[in-house]
Every structure is written in structure tokens, then in C-alpha cells.
Amino acid sequence: MNCVVGVMLHKNTLLWSARSRLVDIGFALAVLGLALQFTVARFYENKVPPGAPLALLQGIYAVPFQYRALIPLAVRALLQVPTGLSFMWLYAAFDLAAVLALCIVMRGLIFRFAGNRLFAALAALGMFYVLPFNFVHTFWYPSDIPSVLFFALGVFLLMEQKWFWYYPLFLLATFNRETTIYLTLTQIAVSIGTVRRIGLWQHVALQVLIWCLIKGTLWFIYMGNPVVGFGLFENQLWANFEALADWRRLATYLMNFGGIWIPVVIWQHKLAQPFVRRALLVCVVQMLVLGMVGVLDEMRVYGEMIPVIYLALAVLVWQVDGVSKVAGAMQLWLTGAAAGIATELSLEAEPANAAGAQL
Template identity: 30%
Template sequence: MSTKFHKLIYYFITLLITGFVLIMFVIYPGINNDKHSMFADMIYGKASKPFVYRTLLPTTVRVLSAAVPQRIKNLLAKKIEKTGTLSKLFSKLKWEKEYAVEYSFAMLLMFLSLWGFALAVRKYFTLFYHAPPWFAGSVSVLALLGLPPMFQYTSFLYDFPLLFLYTLGLIFLFRQDWKNFMLFFLIGCFNKETTILLTLIFYIYYRKKLNREIFNKLIAAQLAVFIVVKSLLFIVFKNNPGTFVEFHLIDHNLRLLTGYDLTLAVSLLGIILLVFYKWKEKPEYIKISLWAFVPLIALTLFLGYIDELRDYYEIYPSVIVLVSVSIADIVGLDIRKLKAL
């Protein structure tokens, strides 16, 4: 079969699975389960801090929706109200019918972000390994199918853009494509503050590899972008309810330390073993990218839900690549490690 046909099959399968994962994302646990980050409040900048700071997708939806005449929005809401199936679906999902246009744009953007992530993680894999096209494509499939077990408590509008933008950041950072890296770093900062973890990876990996002047300029540029974006968001949303961060050590995480879910523990152990399988042979860059886990787990212990796996999405692309390589080696598939840049 031709390469073009293989690509069409790959795109079809990943599009299909992307749709399936997105449906699961909005059904369980759903995007309207947290009173501090309700959909309409996120879109129109009324959500609580710190959620309202993650404004990339919400603002994009608001801009796109503003281009749709109110008359059309009203007609669509009435159409949904009169269509039994659609009305029941909106009720089940806890979606307000008057925001049907906004939900439609949000679904489209989340779909594109998730599919973009699937394509990006395949590219990330091929930066380091040469493998049969079907196996490289299976990395995308594994990345998509690995997400639903991580959907806990609530779903956030910025989750899939985070996966997409952060993976692109890892790719451009490794390729030393500084123009695109800084562009997507800037965009990523408007999506979630953990984009700054790319700076940690940059520092560890390039501190002895780059010319000192270039290194210092790039570090300064990243810090400047992050500070400016965070300051701007702080000013824009200074009157919103909530605090800069949420504290969950006492009300949630300490209880978890006295007990654990056996299934989750066994699953995580299996993943850890695959990640560290033949560790010395794994690419240096990917191993360094896992250093992002250190600040993530430290912050999550105090400010997040330590058992909420979506809090660790920043290391997910690298974990997927390492697990895929280990599986290939265990089953005897010949994949060739490429030389680092």
C-alpha cells in the first residue's frame, strides 16, 4: 500500500479516537462540575481565580462567538429546546442552551487541540526513533487511549490545549527552533502557567550545550514573557473571586496518604517500570523533560489533588514515548534510536 494511503488510515483512526475521547471528556466527568470554573463563567471571564487565568481557549471562544449574530444564537437555542433529543443531551451534560454557539466553538477547538496533540506526540517520538510507520502511528493511538482513565473530578477547557501546546514546546525546544518555541511559549502562557516548566527543561538540557550569550538571552526572554503574561492576567482579573492558588493539602491530600486505590497503584507501578526499562539507553532530552514532575508533584501536594492525574499532563508526552519504546523492545520490534541534535 502507498504511503499516502497509510497516512489516510492514520488520520482516519486518530480522528475517530479523538472524537471518542472528547465525548468521554465532556460526559464524564464533564466540564460543568466545578462551581469555580463553570463553562459560561470561563468563557466570559467571570470564573474564580486561578481558573480564569487560563484564558486562551475561553477567550478564543468568546471572540468567535461574538461574530455570530444574537438572532442566530436565539434561533439555535429555540431549536435545541424544541428538539427532544438535543434538549435531553444538553440537560444531561449540564449545558445551558443559550450558550449553544459557545459550546459548539469550544468543542471544535478542544477537538482540534486533542487531535493536534495526537499528531504532535507522534512527531515527538520520531525526533528520537526510527520505527515502522504503523508503530509511530500507534504512539498517537496510545496517547489518546491513555487519557480517559485520567479524567477525574472535572474536565477543564484548557486541558487539551495544554497537551498540544506543551508537546509542541518540547519539539521546538529540542530542535532549537527558537522562533517557534518562543511563539508557542507565549501562547501556552495564556493557556496555563505550567508552561514555565519548559524553561526548567531548557535550563537543564542546554546550560552546557548552548553558547552562554544565547543561553542567557533565551532564559531572559522566557522569564520576561511569563512575567508579563502573568502580570497582565492578574490585572485583568484582579476583581474576580478566588485566590491566586487553591490549597488542598489538608482538605484532600492528607486523607489520601492514609489509603490508596490498589488498581491505580498497580497501574502506576507498571507504567513506572516501563518508563525506567533500559533507562540508560533512553534519550537524554526525554529523561530530562521528566524533571518537570518534581515541581508538579510538590505543587500538587499542597495546591492540587495529588490523585488527579491530569495535574501531570506536562510529563505525559514523554511518558508515552518512553513507554512505547519499552513495549517495542519487549516484543522484539526493531526500532532505531536516532542521534541527538
């Protein structure tokens, strides 16, 4: 009798364990499939600048693009390993890894505010609605998707104040793209009035120092490369004003981030999370800067803003009446039923065990 009950309990414990991980398993399968599809689209539906992938590996491409050296350097190092993969396959592997990690980080960010695993997983999968608007049917560069990942992870580490991990991330991310300076601005925006000023400005000074040292080193290494614009940016202000008169380009611009910025702008005052509301201010700064140095409808240049804007939208949805109750009920239905069965069996087993002991 004891053996039968033990086997039944073991089976139902395994069932409960599997059911409790259903959200994680479903998320993993969905994100893998969507990430593969997105990565294929990135390489087959984008314009790859002629000769750029190989020239970036060789360190001879035009600056400022060559300054974004992290992924080309990593691919170059991996080419020394006899994997049999071409450099384009390695570029694709980094893109795939970055988008997978991005969705995992976004799930963690959303869970940080919602506290519901099912809602966080479903909301994170919604990133695959937004990403194609900014990274498909545009130019392909290896720094694009990693820059979004680094920004999302940087925001998460800022929120958690995990400085031991934040600074290595900041260093790597600055080798990938100069836009890490917006992480520093984000720290200022979310911290003013909430932390000691001396501590805040020490962090800011250290990050600016790291940023300047890295950019100075890259400038020195690639000082003989061809130059686009001023070597750091091109003045696009007047060209962007002219582009606003073209309704097609204007429509593309307004559909930035898949249009999710519109509800965020309308209802941002309802955000209950000061961290998210303040972080959105840095997106305004980025938009103003890109109005001067970015091409109006080259959507990929707005990528670093996606994590903050998408997080704001997810938090706004979570705050809608009834959403938390529905998400909680669905999560309980998915993960809680087997737990109830296991509990009932364990209660039934106690008298049986007692009877067995008497026999």
C-alpha cells in the same frame, strides 16, 4: 503499444502512491474516530463546574481558573461570527482540535527518535489509552487538553531549536495555563552541558520575563474576581498526606497516566536518548510541586507530564530487541510492494518502448 504501457505505468504509479500513504491514511482515520469518542466522553462523563463555562466567557469566574483565559477568549471571539453554534459546541470543537493536534505532534516526536512511520503512528494512537485516565471521570476545564498539546509541541520545538515558532507558542500557552514555566525548566534540564551557558540563560531570562508579564497582566485584568485558595494555588500538602491513607484514592493516584510511569521509572536508565532522560527530571519536579498544590487524585492536573512520559515509554519499546526489525518489515509490506511492481513494469516497458520506436 506505447499507450498501453503508459497507461499501465500510470495506474501502477497511482497504486504505489496510494500504498505509500496507507500508514498516513490509516492513522488519520483512526485518530479522528478515537478523538471524537474521547471528546464525547470528556463532555458526557466529566463534572462541569456549575456555571463555569459561561462565567469563564464573561471573565467573572474565580481565579486562578479565570487566569487560564486563552480558550474562553477564543470562544468569545468566535461567538461574534454567525456560526449558529453554542459556546459549549465551540468549547468541544477546541477540545477535539487539541486532541487531534496532540496525536499528530506525538507521532512527530516518536518518529524523531524511531525513524519508522508505522511505529510512530501506532505508538501515537496509544495516547488514547493514557488520556482517559487523566481527563475522563474528572472535572472539565477548557484549558486541560490544550495545555498537553502546547507542552508536547513545546518539547518538539525545544528539541529542534525552532525559536521562531517556540516563542509565539510559549506566549499563547502561558495565556492558556501557567504551567509553561515547566517548559523553561525542561530547556534548562536538556541543555545544561550541551549548549553555551550564555545562550541558555538568555533564553531562560526571556521566557521568565514573558511568563511574568502575562501572569501580571492577567492578575491586573481579573483582580476583582472571586479567589480560590491564594488566587494562584491552594495548599493541599496535608490533605494529600491524609489521602494516601485511603486505598481507593491511592490506587487512583498509582494508576496515573494509565500506569505507564511504572516501566518508565524501572527502565529509564536504559534510555539511549539523553534528551528524553533529562526531560523526565522535570516530571519529578512537577510531581513534587503538585504534591503541595494539587489534589492527589485529580488526575487532570498531571496532564502536562503525559507527552514526556509517553515519549520515554515509546523510546524504550523501540529499543527492545526485534521491535525495529518487525516495524520495518511491516512498513515495507504495507508501502513497498507496489513500488516493486512499478519498478518491474518500468523495466519491462523499456524493451517494448524500444521495439515500438523501431516500428
